[in-house]
Amino acid sequence: MANEITLRKSLSLYQVVYMGLAWMTPMIYFSIYGIAYENAHGMLTQAYLLAFIAIFFTAYSYGVMSKVFPTSGSAYTYTKKSIHPYLGFLVGWVLLLDYFFSPIIACLTFGIYLHAQFPSIPAYVWIIGLNIILGLINIIGIKFSANISKLFVWIQIIFIAVFCFFLFRNLSGVGGIHPLQPFLQTDVPFSTILAGASIICFSFLGFDTVTTMAEETVNSEKTIPRAIMIIIITASILYLVPSLLTQLVYPHLTFVNIDAAGFELVKMVGGAALSAVFLTVLILAIFTQGLSSVTSVSRLLFVLGRDNVLPKRVFAFLHPKFNTPVINIVIVSFVSLLALVISLDNAVKFVNFGALSAFFFVNVSVIAQKYIKGRQRSPKQTILYLVLPLLGAGFIGYLLSLLDKDALWMGLTWLLIGVVYHLIQKRAAQTKDAAVTMRATRSTPLN
Numbered sequence: 001m002a003n004e005i006t007l008r009k010s011l012s013l014y015q016v017v018y019m020g021l022a023w024m025t026p027m028i029y030f031s032i033y034g035i036a037y038e039n040a041h042g043m044l045t046q047a048y049l050l051a052f053i054a055i056f057f058t059a060y061s062y063g064v065m066s067k068v069f070p071t072s073g074s075a076y077t078y079t080k081k082s083i084h085p086y087l088g089f090l091v092g093w094v095l096l097l098d099y100f101f102s103p104i105i106a107c108l109t110f111g112i113y114l115h116a117q118f119p120s121i122p123a124y125v126w127i128i129g130l131n132i133i134l135g136l137i138n139i140i141g142i143k144f145s146a147n148i149s150k151l152f153v154w155i156q157i158i159f160i161a162v163f164c165f166f167l168f169r170n171l172s173g174v175g176g177i178h179p180l181q182p183f184l185q186t187d188v189p190f191s192t193i194l195a196g197a198s199i200i201c202f203s204f205l206g207f208d209t210v211t212t213m214a215e216e217t218v219n220s221e222k223t224i225p226r227a228i229m230i231i232i233i234t235a236s237i238l239y240l241v242p243s244l245l246t247q248l249v250y251p252h253l254t255f256v257n258i259d260a261a262g263f264e265l266v267k268m269v270g271g272a273a274l275s276a277v278f279l280t281v282l283i284l285a286i287f288t289q290g291l292s293s294v295t296s297v298s299r300l301l302f303v304l305g306r307d308n309v310l311p312k313r314v315f316a317f318l319h320p321k322f323n324t325p326v327i328n329i330v331i332v333s334f335v336s337l338l339a340l341v342i343s344l345d346n347a348v349k350f351v352n353f354g355a356l357s358a359f360f361f362v363n364v365s366v367i368a369q370k371y372i373k374g375r376q377r378s379p380k381q382t383i384l385y386l387v388l389p390l391l392g393a394g395f396i397g398y399l400l401s402l403l404d405k406d407a408l409w410m411g412l413t414w415l416l417i418g419v420v421y422h423l424i425q426k427r428a429a430q431t432k433d434a435a436v437t438m439r440a441t442r443s444t445p446l447n
Helices: 013-024 033-039 044-068 075-082 085-117 123-140 142-171 190-204 207-216 220-249 258-306 326-340 344-373 379-402 405-443
Strands: none
Touching (some): 013 142, 013 207, 013 220, 013 258, 033 044, 044 190, 044 207, 044 220, 044 344, 044 379, 075 085, 075 258, 075 344, 085 123, 085 258, 085 326, 085 405, 123 142, 123 326, 142 220, 190 220, 207 220, 207 344, 258 326, 344 405
16 A cells, blocks of 8 residues: 655744744835834834734634644634534635735735836736746745745845844934833824734734644644744834834834835935845745745645545645645645736735634634633633633734725625535535445345
């Protein structure tokens, strides 16, 4: 009997961290700067701190569940095994929105920025080219992807460090400022800062994708929870330090174009030279985000195929040489061509609905698995497995309520398609079983 081909365990702790940070994209700090600044009325330091606290609870829940179920299904597996298989299917189906549309966003923004830099080359050339490159790198293997992510993540970190250096140098020319002044300002209502935090929370999306790599990670029960916390803490530092320094040096800012506020800020801080480097680093960041996104969605499709939620012969196939889900990677590459026709706004709405829905049910899964099923209810366990997940679920539920009607309608429509698909699949399975039973009955000899 031939040996079963399985995902190869090769990723170390820091390779997983780099993949997660690549998906999260530290440079997103600049991409959403204008929108976040406007919504938080300039109180970005406080807003980022609140966002970190809010996301920390969900990150903790992911860590708990990745220890219990060290497999590659992420929120789908956690919900399926902790609560109910059908609810797990629905969560996995909704999670596909987040994972499928992330590489679409990467391809779309890649095309937009490079077309802006080289107007003579159409955006679709960059989009198609990036799709092919991302697919090929992912087919070769996840370790190769992790090594590329490591390089480009460090480029982003170095750029942010240089940006902070310029800010610190500018700070020396501003006298009489207390270093904690941004935390002490009370002019802006807390509700406004909280609204800013709800936008900024999306900067942290992506830490969860490392759970899809559990079966390719060495000692995943310990490695994945550690990686999640390292990713969240690292991202928080990369967001909080520049926001604090910016708020100290420039307590009041105005922008010509709110969508390009990050670029305007970089030019204000470091001049034309730093702003030129900024565009290059941002393009590299988009590339690594796309690379990690394709990795994550292809692994989620693999688990859904292995569980027969999707056709097993197609989605559970692994290449005998590379041990990667080649068919899934090709499918993701074709779906990512939607970047040629879809708007960035709609793609982001799909991602937000899928990610936040999954986050909510991961928090609930901790309560179901540990507090209800496991009956772990000592005072300490009550805090760990009831109070903290409830706080996480509550905040994520609040963020879901802030999504606009278009996002909710699109998300619910996708969910309805999933319900119909599940009914068709279930009926087909029942028909197949009935046919097998009938053949068996006919072949049974009469006494």
